[in-house]
Amino acid sequence: MIKVSDICVHNQDSTGSISATVDVNGKLKTLYFETNFSLKMTSEIDISNTLLIGLLPLSFEKQCDIYIEGSIDEKLRKEIVNELFPVMQQVYKISQLPQISFLKNESVNSVSSAGVATGLSCGVDSFATINQMRSELTHLTFFDAGSHGKGSYSQAALIRNHRYNNVKKAADELQLPLLTVNTNLSDFTSAKFQDNHAFLQISCAHLLSGLINTYYYSSGQNDDYLSKHPLDFIYLNNFMVHHLSSYRLKVIASLTKWGRIERTKMVSVMKTAHMHLDVCVDTETAMQNGLINCSKCHKCMRTQLTLQLLNEYEEFDHVFDSKVFESERDKFIAYLILTKREDVLNAELFDLVKELDGIEFKVYYLLMHLKWAKLKKKIKRMLVA
Ligand SMILES: [Zn+2]
Numbered sequence: 001m002i003k004v005s006d007i008c009v010h011n012q013d014s015t016g017s018i019s020a021t022v023d024v025n026g027k028l029k030t031l032y033f034e035t036n037f038s039l040k041m042t043s044e045i046d047i048s049n050t051l052l053i054g055l056l057p058l059s060f061e062k063q064c065d066i067y068i069e070g071s072i073d074e075k076l077r078k079e080i081v082n083e084l085f086p087v088m089q090q091v092y093k094i095s096q097l098p099q100i101s102f103l104k105n106e107s108v109n110s111v112s113s114a115g116v117a118t119g120l121s122c123g124v125d126s127f128a129t130i131n132q133m134r135s136e137l138t139h140l141t142f143f144d145a146g147s148h149g150k151g152s153y154s155q156a157a158l159i160r161n162h163r164y165n166n167v168k169k170a171a172d173e174l175q176l177p178l179l180t181v182n183t184n185l186s187d188f189t190s191a192k193f194q195d196n197h198a199f200l201q202i203s204c205a206h207l208l209s210g211l212i213n214t215y216y217y218s219s220g221q222n223d224d225y226l227s228k229h230p231l232d233f234i235y236l237n238n239f240m241v242h243h244l245s246s247y248r249l250k251v252i253a254s255l256t257k258w259g260r261i262e263r264t265k266m267v268s269v270m271k272t273a274h275m276h277l278d279v280c281v282d283t284e285t286a287m288q289n290g291l292i293n294c295s296k297c298h299k300c301m302r303t304q305l306t307l308q309l310l311n312e313y314e315e316f317d318h319v320f321d322s323k324v325f326e327s328e329r330d331k332f333i334a335y336l337i338l339t340k341r342e343d344v345l346n347a348e349l350f351d352l353v354k355e356l357d358g359i360e361f362k363v364y365y366l367l368m369h370l371k372w373a374k375l376k377k378k379i380k381r382m383l384v385a
Pocket of ligand 1: 279280281282283293294295296297298299300
């Protein structure tokens with residue numbers, strides 16, 4: 001049983017914090033959220049929603065029931081039990097579904113304000129959502145819920161600060177207020193952030209319910225996903241997010257109509273993206289080189305190559321190192337050939353390279369090297385086993 005009790009809300013002039021005791025099968029731990037905005041507009045029910053959504057992945061991981069010492073949002077409960085649970089059951093491959101219980105049942109909520117928000121990570125999906133929804137947006141968000149590394153380890157904090165400084169400048173340029181939430185929610189699950197990112201981030205979004213009534217969650221995939229992949233964690237975290245809506249907060253998955261190349265095209269014309277695009281998964285190297293992006297990791301390479309093929313790469317010379325990119329370019333195209341069967345995004349980009357640029361002999365030579373390295377790894381694994 002996961003039992004959430006002693007829920008305390010503290011408000012100072014312009015910041016807020018929440019703490020709660022989480023009892024996981026007899027082990028007690030404190031869960032906290034800190035916000036750069038006052039929680040005076042956030043209702044008791046919004047807070048219960050936050051706690052429930054954030055701890056749902058844990059209840060599936062541990063296969064145990066969940067009890068929240070607070071009030072229930074009836075719409076959210078119904079969506080979770082009727083729509084989300086059957087999909088989660090398949091993804092987590094469990095036979096028995098957890099039970100949700102609350103202290104009180106409440107079905108009527110006060111109306112929230114008419115604000116509209118989306119997350120700003122400065123990645124391609126985040127900027128593409130802003131490009132599409134700019135006229136509607138009233139706020140941007142930056143959640144520290146595990147995407148920068150787990151816990152309060154110093155390296156995770158450094159990465160978080162590096163990304164935050166860039167995001168804050170971008171939000172200022174976009175002239176939208178940036179609301180932040182910091183939480184230790186990810187410490188409660190042993191799963192990878194990629195497997196429950198929607199739960200962790202949308203949990204934080206519910207704390208904004210007094211300020212906004214719509215939250216666009218940038219989907220990383222387009223809507224033909226299930227025709228090419230099995231029902232998995234990626235599907236759960238990208239296409240089921242609207243079932244995490246309450247009476248006061250509507251959650252909408254954005255961009256599901258567009259593929260990666262179209263999204264990059266949208267971003268390529270955004271002035272703020274030219275100065276602040278951050279797609280890197282090796283932020284440590286980027287920080288050492290004094291750049292926003294390392295320019296070498298697979299996400300940096302994928303984005304740079306797409307921008308180059310779209311004839312927009314030069315606009316991004318502030319955020320990427322073109323020398324690093326050019327030195328890695330052929331090897332990366334060989335990698336696309338090697339992985340195009342398993343990765344739809346790589347297949348899509350490889351088709352674009354073929355169509356616009358052609359493939360040089362050098363790439364096939366490098367492909368042979370990659371195949372040989374892969375084979376050597378396989379043989380080594382077999383020998384060790
Ligand atoms: Zn990188």
